[in-house]
Amino acid sequence: MAERVDTQALLRLVTWLSPAFPVGAFSYSNGLEQAVHDGHVTDAESLRLWLETLLxxxxxWNDAVLLAEAYRAFDDPARLALVIELAESMAASRERHMETMLQGEAFLAAARHWPHPVLDRLGDGVAYPVAVGAVAGAHATGLEPAIAAYLHASxxxxxxxxxxxxVTGQRDGVGLVAALEPTIAxxxxxxxxxxxxxxxxxxxTADISSLRHETLHSRLFRS
Structure with missing residues (x-):
């Protein structure tokens, strides 16, 4: 039977994955800035293919699986500790490590407005998908909605x-969000x-772009 999600839990999920939630996501590109610089992403269609492949x-995909495991393990300290360690070790580059760890730290700091013992179990140094998954599990947001909201935000x-x-304009950008809905789901x-x-x-190629971004001479983003 599907897990029932109440309105309050849904509102929390929407808040946590909102662009306004203070995790600093706008500062990071996960290597996309380098991919644009190198000519791998040049227009809306190549951007769609790039994002669909990452998903x-x-x-x-890896973030979604890690989030799911953290969601299921939120009340099992030993199991949660394993996914915390694994998620950090899977960062493909120094900048990707910085991106996921700093966003995880910022997410947990802001999530303390919704007190729960899981926050103490997580500590501070946790990868972003693990932080979101464990907190979402603690508040019973529903696992599939939590994954979908996380991927949609990404x-x-x-x-x-x-x-x-x-690479694209706002109108085509909105169209890409709509086009990627089936993949996200x-x-x-x-x-x-x-x-x-x-x-x-x-x-x-995406992993190499993340590595190469460390020496990009002029950039807007931290990763």
Whole structure:
């Protein structure tokens, strides 16, 4: 039977994954700025393909699986400690590590407005998807909605990055959000049923872009 989500839990989820929630997501591009610089992403269609690939086969998929495990483990300290350690170790570059850890720290600091013992179990140094997953689990937001909201926020931030890099405009950006809805929904369903054994990435170009961004001579974003 599907987990029932009440309105209050849904409102919390919407708040936590809102662009206004103070995690500093606008500062990071997850290597997309470098991909634009190198000519891998040049227009709305190539951006759609880039994001869809990350969602299905790259960092988006891995984040979704880690979030799901943290959601299920929020009240099991030993199990939660394992996913915390694994998530940090999976960062593909120094900047990707900085991005996920600093956003996780900022998320937990802001989430203290919704007190729960899980915050003490998490501490401060936790990767972003683990922080979101454990807090969402503690507040029973529903696992699939939590994954979908997280992925939607990630896609929306990436499209905002692309707009600021001059790849696309706001109208086409909104169209991309709509076009990627089926992929986000499908990945959320698959990740809900996945385990840590399903972790894996095949987005080598994206990982290289994240590494190369460390030496990009002029940049807008921290990753």
């Amino acid at each position: 299905r086969h790259g960092s988006g 896609v929306s931030n990436a499209i905002s990055v692309a707009i600021r890099c001059g 499908a990945v959320a369903r698959e990740a809900e049923a996945a385990s840590l054994e399903n972790l894996g990435s095949a987005t080598i």
